[in-house]
Amino acid sequence: MKKLFGVGTGPGDKEYLTLKAVKAMENADVIFAPNNNGKNMALDTAKDFIEEKKIVLIDFPMGKVKKKDYKKAAELIKKEISDGKSGVFLTIGDPMIYSTFIYLMENIEELGVEVEVVPGITSFLAGAAKIKIPITVKGDRFLLVDDIVDEDVLAETDSICILKTTKNKEDVINLLEKNRFSYTYIKRCSLEGEKVLKNKEEILEDKDYISFILGRRKEND
Ligand SMILES: C[S@@+](CC[C@H](N)C(=O)[O-])C[C@H]1O[C@@H](n2cnc3c(N)ncnc32)[C@H](O)[C@@H]1O
Structure with a gap:
């Protein structure tokens, strides 16, 4: 065998x-x-x-x-x-x-x-640990995608991770902003060259495939 x-x-x-x-x-x-x-x-x-x-x-x-x-x-x-x-x-x-x-x-x-x-530790779990923002708390719905984010699904989502960000980053970020999500971009998590970005322009400038976006729905004011 x-x-x-x-x-x-x-x-x-x-x-x-x-x-x-x-x-x-x-x-x-x-x-x-x-x-x-x-x-x-x-x-x-x-x-x-x-x-x-x-x-x-x-x-x-x-x-x-x-x-x-x-x-x-x-x-x-x-x-x-x-x-x-x-x-x-x-x-x-x-x-x-x-x-x-x-x-x-x-x-x-x-x-x-x-x-x-x-099994191995996924990039986004290492990323959540890095920025100390939880993936889920009690009652949360978490969405993991590697492509288009569907707005109807996003409406039912509290927490999101988007992998393979080089595909359509600008559209994704615009959609997150429109739906009142805060977001963080993490590239090369745990590796040399690791970066944590929150500024939209800086995120859009970066073209690294080894990156993901973590987002959370903002609390109501
Ligand atoms: C083909 S997927 C593989 C996912 C992998 N199996 C996992 O569990 O994380 C490739 C994507 O994983 C993400 N990725 C993997 N390692 C990463 C790291 N160290 N930092 C940032 N993103 C990473 C990126 O979004 C990349 O585009």
Whole structure:
């Protein structure tokens, strides 16, 4: 039997790696991560715990990744793990939040490889801790999105996080202001170059993909 661990490496600072994540990496034969021009952020976080292990960076095509691409990646992963051994697929934050691993997982299981998921601290939880503003308090409805914010849904929301801010940041901020939300932009949370911005112009100027916006409905005056 072969086994693949989907491991969340947290927001970036290696001190946010869990003991389970470190153990899975130490016991693995081979470490996988998506190839971002020869680099990978999760790999940077985990590098001290990987030592001399074999690392396989997996190419996914630019733009929309198709079912056949995940199937191909799953076949490669299966081939690289020896019988009776395990591999680790690294993902930033948590593997169950907007990650490549989610699509890969189904294909891996279809090939008869056992899968175990090791959760990680998400970027937005690390961000809430950083700015000391809660994600939810009793009775709150929290919305997590990585794209368009629907105004009707926003009307029913008390607290929001928008990931992948480079897509439509200005529209999102205008909508938050119109609906009386206070907001904070956090980039490279827990990493070198971390920034917390509240000024609209400064937020709009920044183009870093590794960023998110946390918003909360303002209390009634
Ligand atoms: C493909 S999603 C991955 C989400 C990840 N699985 C998680 O649990 O946070 C990529 C987005 O995660 C967010 N992100 C991940 N790490 C971050 C960090 N250290 N600082 C700010 N944003 C981060 C950004 O919004 C980025 O566009």
